[in-house]
Amino acid sequence: xxxxxxxxxxxxxxxxxxxxxxxxxxxxxxxxxxxxxxxxxxxxxxxxxxxxxxxxxxxxxxxxxxxxxxxxxxxxxxxxxxxxxxxxxxxxxxxxxxxxxxxxxxxxxxxxxxxxxxxxxxxxxxxxxxxxxxxxxxxxxxxxxxxxxxxxxxxxxxxxxxxxxxxxxxxxxxxxxxxxxxxxxxxxxxxxxxxxxxxxxxxxxxxxxxxxxxxxxxxxxxxxx
Amino acid sequence: xxxxxxxxxxxxxxxxxxxxxxxxxxxxxxxxxxxxxxxxxxxxxxxxxxxxxxxxxxxxxxxxxxxxxxxxxxxxxxxxxxxxxxxxxxxxxxxxxxxxxxxxxxxxxxxxxxxxxxxxxxxxxxxxxxxxxxxxxxxxxxxxxxxxxxxxxxxxxxxxxxxxxxxxxxxxxxxxxxxxxxxxxxxxxxxxxxxxxxxxxxxxxxxxxxxxxxxxxxxxxxxxx
DNA sequence: ATTATCTATAGATCTATAGATAATGC
DNA sequence: ATTATCTATAGATCTATAGATAATGC
Numbered sequence: 001x002x003x004x005x006x007x008x009x010x011x012x013x014x015x016x017x018x019x020x021x022x023x024x025x026x027x028x029x030x031x032x033x034x035x036x037x038x039x040x041x042x043x044x045x046x047x048x049x050x051x052x053x054x055x056x057x058x059x060x061x062x063x064x065x066x067x068x069x070x071x072x073x074x075x076x077x078x079x080x081x082x083x084x085x086x087x088x089x090x091x092x093x094x095x096x097x098x099x100x101x102x103x104x105x106x107x108x109x110x111x112x113x114x115x116x117x118x119x120x121x122x123x124x125x126x127x128x129x130x131x132x133x134x135x136x137x138x139x140x141x142x143x144x145x146x147x148x149x150x151x152x153x154x155x156x157x158x159x160x161x162x163x164x165x166x167x168x169x170x171x172x173x174x175x176x177x178x179x180x181x182x183x184x185x186x187x188x189x190x191x192x193x194x195x196x197x198x199x200x201x202x203x204x205x206x207x208x209x210x211x212x213x214x215x216x217x218x219x220x221x222x223x224x225x
Numbered sequence: 226x227x228x229x230x231x232x233x234x235x236x237x238x239x240x241x242x243x244x245x246x247x248x249x250x251x252x253x254x255x256x257x258x259x260x261x262x263x264x265x266x267x268x269x270x271x272x273x274x275x276x277x278x279x280x281x282x283x284x285x286x287x288x289x290x291x292x293x294x295x296x297x298x299x300x301x302x303x304x305x306x307x308x309x310x311x312x313x314x315x316x317x318x319x320x321x322x323x324x325x326x327x328x329x330x331x332x333x334x335x336x337x338x339x340x341x342x343x344x345x346x347x348x349x350x351x352x353x354x355x356x357x358x359x360x361x362x363x364x365x366x367x368x369x370x371x372x373x374x375x376x377x378x379x380x381x382x383x384x385x386x387x388x389x390x391x392x393x394x395x396x397x398x399x400x401x402x403x404x405x406x407x408x409x410x411x412x413x414x415x416x417x418x419x420x421x422x423x424x425x426x427x428x429x430x431x432x433x434x435x436x437x438x439x440x441x442x443x444x445x446x447x448x449x450x
Numbered sequence: 451a452t453t454a455t456c457t458a459t460a461g462a463t464c465t466a467t468a469g470a471t472a473a474t475g476c
Numbered sequence: 477a478t479t480a481t482c483t484a485t486a487g488a489t490c491t492a493t494a495g496a497t498a499a500t501g502c
Binding site: 049 | 451453454455456457
Binding site: 121161169179207 | 317339340343344346347349379380381383384387388390391392393394395396397398399401405407408409410411412413414416417420
């Protein structure tokens, strides 16, 4: 589905193939530390090539990052699927979420992968490039977890994506990965019975004075020594 | 604490004072839709002024955004404090969190405010400008909620900040604000007894093959039609 | 002969400044 | 006279391209 070369798929020269891999490796390293902010020039430099070569293989920066994002997304889902078929899926999923939080704490690219995937899955605006055929697999995962009673039944795939993305942001912001993972994990479970917080998509949530409170500012005017 | 003018605090001319407010109003509007990506040129234009004037009042873009971020952060904390002194704090806090999620779904600036505040509070690197004397108030809030048994006792201020920030990211990514808020809310509660997931900051979380799994990519090489 | 690669640079996008000009207020 | 404001532009930062040069493989 992701064609990178011209349609008739000419087999790529030996050196070109080597360089292509060097580019991807270099890009992936930079993606880990810089995420989408990686620079094409740096990719080229790290791969020991000129920028022109990078652009020959990937016509735009986006084409390159789509490759990186999709690969990571695929790897993550595969791991989740493996967890679900374990003898103790609840434990395995817990391990999966925790290790994700930990990884995302030091891998900007992974964090942004979740973000792009989420946004794409939620059908939001421009970045549809990152939408993949992974949706079906995610859907199966969520449903499976719900049927096992591990996850609240009103949680959509988009919400799961969004929560993973938020978890990444939370550890980036300085939260303790282990605690953050636990909060998400517990929060996703079926509401048991106690508080039994209802959550019908829209409606309440405006008990305490709605939008207005957070207006512009600066009425106190000038500085005070 | 946040001096914007030269030290001796000369009282600002009438037109200057008017323009300053126009700048802040314009900037706040743009901050809502664009967050930190707002452009100084647009701020000026929207305020009906030249860029030079904007820069006269705020020597850097950062100086301007610090103002916006701090004001929003203050407003949010004030609301949270109000919620905590209600007759039914649990309900009020719930309303607070839900309305935050809802607001953040359409206010990029508010979302980024949490992010900057979190990162700053977690003592992370460069953006210390955004660190404020709000920390004490946040600390009091969290402790208060913990003493009331509403929030798990091992949750630090940094974790709370981080979770709010993650919540914002999650709604940005397309999650249902109401559901996301609920997940966070439930997840922050004391673990009751059931699953009783321990969470000692470091340690487990690596049950399922640690870092390695998410290596570079591209062994499958060229494209497939 | 064809396919890849390189270097240098165009072009787009922003922040921030300089120097000339205009508005306030004693 | 002093303080503010304006316009035009320098400077930094990136993506992406053009045109000349080098490496493959029939």
